[in-house]
Amino acid sequence: MATRLLNRTLFLYLPLWACTLFIAFPLYWTLITAFKTEAEVVSRDISYFPAQLTVDNFVTVWKSVGFSVYFRNSMLVSVITVLICLVFSTMVGYALSRFRFRGRKAFLLLLLGTQFIPGAMLLIPLFMIFKSLGLTGQLSSLIITYVTFNLPFSSILMSGFVSNIPQQLEEAAMVDGCSRLSAIVHVIFPLLVPGIVATSVFAFIDAWNDFLFALMFISKNANFTIPVGLSYMIGEFNIAYGALAAGSVIALLPTVIFFGFIQKYLVSGIMSGSVKG
Amino acid sequence: MKRTTINRLTALSLGSTLLLSACGGEGTTPGGAAGGQGSTGNDAKDKVTIHFWDSNAGPTTTPLYEELIKRFEQANPDIHVEYLGLPSASALQKFNTAIQTGDTPDVAMVYDRWVSDFAAKGELLPLDPYFDKWDQKDNIGPIYIQTTRDYSHDKKLYQMPNALVLSIIWYRTDWLKEAGLPEPATWEDFFAYTEKLTDSAKKRYGFSLRGGPASITQLEQTLWSYSGLTSYFDESGKSTINDPKNVEFVEKLAKLYKVYTPESNITNGFKEMVAEFNSGTAGMIIHNQSSYGQNENTLGKDKFAGLYLPASPFTGKRAFVPSLSGYSLFKNSKHPEESWKFIAFLNSPESQAYWNAKQTNIPTNSKAQVETPTIKNGMAVMNDPNTLFVPAPTYLPDYGQIQTNLEPDFQAVLAGKMTAQQFMDKWADLYTKSKAKYDERVKQAK
Numbered sequence: 001m002a003t004r005l006l007n008r009t010l011f012l013y014l015p016l017w018a019c020t021l022f023i024a025f026p027l028y029w030t031l032i033t034a035f036k037t038e039a040e041v042v043s044r045d046i047s048y049f050p051a052q053l054t055v056d057n058f059v060t061v062w063k064s065v066g067f068s069v070y071f072r073n074s075m076l077v078s079v080i081t082v083l084i085c086l087v088f089s090t091m092v093g094y095a096l097s098r099f100r101f102r103g104r105k106a107f108l109l110l111l112l113g114t115q116f117i118p119g120a121m122l123l124i125p126l127f128m129i130f131k132s133l134g135l136t137g138q139l140s141s142l143i144i145t146y147v148t149f150n151l152p153f154s155s156i157l158m159s160g161f162v163s164n165i166p167q168q169l170e171e172a173a174m175v176d177g178c179s180r181l182s183a184i185v186h187v188i189f190p191l192l193v194p195g196i197v198a199t200s201v202f203a204f205i206d207a208w209n210d211f212l213f214a215l216m217f218i219s220k221n222a223n224f225t226i227p228v229g230l231s232y233m234i235g236e237f238n239i240a241y242g243a244l245a246a247g248s249v250i251a252l253l254p255t256v257i258f259f260g261f262i263q264k265y266l267v268s269g270i271m272s273g274s275v276k277g
Numbered sequence: 278m279k280r281t282t283i284n285r286l287t288a289l290s291l292g293s294t295l296l297l298s299a300c301g302g303e304g305t306t307p308g309g310a311a312g313g314q315g316s317t318g319n320d321a322k323d324k325v326t327i328h329f330w331d332s333n334a335g336p337t338t339t340p341l342y343e344e345l346i347k348r349f350e351q352a353n354p355d356i357h358v359e360y361l362g363l364p365s366a367s368a369l370q371k372f373n374t375a376i377q378t379g380d381t382p383d384v385a386m387v388y389d390r391w392v393s394d395f396a397a398k399g400e401l402l403p404l405d406p407y408f409d410k411w412d413q414k415d416n417i418g419p420i421y422i423q424t425t426r427d428y429s430h431d432k433k434l435y436q437m438p439n440a441l442v443l444s445i446i447w448y449r450t451d452w453l454k455e456a457g458l459p460e461p462a463t464w465e466d467f468f469a470y471t472e473k474l475t476d477s478a479k480k481r482y483g484f485s486l487r488g489g490p491a492s493i494t495q496l497e498q499t500l501w502s503y504s505g506l507t508s509y510f511d512e513s514g515k516s517t518i519n520d521p522k523n524v525e526f527v528e529k530l531a532k533l534y535k536v537y538t539p540e541s542n543i544t545n546g547f548k549e550m551v552a553e554f555n556s557g558t559a560g561m562i563i564h565n566q567s568s569y570g571q572n573e574n575t576l577g578k579d580k581f582a583g584l585y586l587p588a589s590p591f592t593g594k595r596a597f598v599p600s601l602s603g604y605s606l607f608k609n610s611k612h613p614e615e616s617w618k619f620i621a622f623l624n625s626p627e628s629q630a631y632w633n634a635k636q637t638n639i640p641t642n643s644k645a646q647v648e649t650p651t652i653k654n655g656m657a658v659m660n661d662p663n664t665l666f667v668p669a670p671t672y673l674p675d676y677g678q679i680q681t682n683l684e685p686d687f688q689a690v691l692a693g694k695m696t697a698q699q700f701m702d703k704w705a706d707l708y709t710k711s712k713a714k715y716d717e718r719v720k721q722a723k
Binding site for chain 1: 328333334335336337338339340359360361362363364365366367370371374377378380548551552555556567568570571574575
């Protein structure tokens with residue numbers, strides 16, 4: 001009995017706690033730095049809890065740096081990207097998984113191949129395309145870019161999830177009188193929820209965190225997104241640590257909340273490939 | 278039935294996509310002009326819009342420009358300035374992309390180290406015709422104009438400098454008072470104080486070295502001040518970096534490491550160095566006067582002061598490697614006249630005083646009045662005939678790369694694995710080779 005407890009403590013709890021601290025401490029540090037005054041941030045004595053709590057950093061970052069605008073832009077771009085990505089990747093995933101057509105393997109290979117191209121290489125050509133479309137400086141150029149870069153990976157993911165759902169289910173529904181489309185909507189979709197959640201997570205994170213395209217395609221201060229806003233804190237001659245931490249907390253918030261809601265679907269989505277009767 | 282619907286939908290979407298792309302065509306559509314770069318056309322009120330890019334935007338600089346733009350627009354109601362702030366770390370990337378795609382702004386805040394590159398690419402408009410007709414022409418220090426001209430291959434004026442940053446030794450005045458020492462005035466004082474201010478009982482070090490990122494840039498800026506040499510290259514094109522006086526300085530500096538400086542200094546960037554000064558770990562640092570604001574915020578005005586790099590013990594002259602920032606006009610601008618008006622406004626005495634006071638830089642317009650003692654001292658130093666500039670060879674294409682590549686070698690010198698002589702010889706050799714390649718290319722271009 002005692003040995004079992006010792007074993008569990010040594011080999012389970014201790015490593016887990018060490019890992020948790022290792023992962024959580026930087027986040028904790030960012031959080032308390034956001035609430036410290038600038039003088040306390042650079043002082044020699046390390047304080048693990050702010051001696052003097054202040055919300056000045058948040059106020060500065062929200063009002064004078066303009067995070068209220070950047071937050072709205074980031075939200076807009078990310079949510080629209082995820083929605084468009086989901087709709088199209090589900091359709092592509094279904095087709096790739098269920099239909100057998102000529103060139104299917106080649107198409108799959110092509111999708112995988114696009115993942116090897118570094119985004120920065122396509123910066124100038126994409127910019128020229130947007131310029132001729134008259135979209136430079138608009139948020140829609142960002143949305144189009146993010147959807148384009150996320151679609152292949154999302155499609156591959158979705159085709160994997162759809163493959164896990166036995167074909168017999170739709171066939172049974174169609175035998176009972178459903179058209180293919182209503183079979184998809186009524187039978188496949190509810191089972192696909194974990195897959196949809198997993199795919200949307202990837203797309204959201206990618207769109208939310210992107211810096212390069214947001215900086216290069218947008219030329220109006222009012223249209224910048226959060227990653228660009230964060231980099232304003234790092235000036236040529238000085239760094240506003242408190243404001244940077246406050247901005248980071250604001251940038252982390254939606255992702256953390258998003259994850260909090262969907263994490264149970266994410267776990268079941270990962271496991272859904274394992275056992276099927 | 279299903280198949281036909283799907284086929285029809287596909288045909289419809291394909292057709293409409295092709296149709297829309299045909300409508301797009303070349304150049305900007307009316308809807309695109311509003312979002313595009315470069316000056317937009319005049320609207321009904323005949324108001325001209327010029328685009329201004331700030332290369333060091335942030336919570337401190339952006340509000341300053343907003344105020345200056347407000348003042349400018351009030352004085353010139355027919356001109357609207359569209360401000361775009363770029364984060365400092367990625368600003369150059371944005372400019373390079375803009376140059377490649379032809380989407381440059383009208384006016385931009387440009388550092389002196391970018392001028393030779395942009396001018397060589399033919400992106401900037403020479404300001405000489407505007408400058409010669411300007412009423413403030415004689416108030417801008419000739420040394421600044423000449424230095425800026427020297428940055429470009431054809432000696433034309435491609436940037437209007439408005440702010441100067443010089444290297445300075447920051448020191449703790451309260452520590453000096455405790456030790457009963459007078460304020461430092463010479464290089465001898467500096468080296469003596471690194472020892473006198475070190476107090477291991479109080480965990481105090483006399484000096485904080487910059488051994489990490491950009492250590493070479495800063496080292497370079499201090500070398501000439503000590504040795505008194507006035508040029509990076511001699512007449513035959515050989516680099517003067519490994520002159521014995523320069524080597525002597527680096528040896529003296531390396532000897533301070535770990536004895537009068539913290540051991541962690543070997544990887545210090547400017548953040549760590551300034552933080553050590555602000556947190557009371559180090560009594561002196563060599564930086565530039567733009568960290569004045571941070572020092573004031575953390576230490577308070579009465580605990581620190583600055584000494585601009587002292588005169589050389591060999592020649593008695595004060596030499597600085599200048600860091601000038603200013604404004605340039607891009608060639609693609611559709612409104613050069615209005616753009617020059619804005620540049621001229623930013624360089625007027627009032628604008629320069631406003632900007633440089635808040636940023637703690639030295640104004641280039643002698644009529645600009647700034648009350649901060651450090652800035653007043655700086656202006657006095659610049660007015661001294663014993664002060665001279667040793668401009669860095671930023672025209673060398675691999676100048677920045679050489680400096681970055683040498684950083685590990687400087688660390689080796691600090692760690693005692695390389696002698697200062699070996700390090701300086703290697704450095705001089707790289708510069709000499711780079712200059713020879715550059716001169717060769719210039720000759721071929723002619």
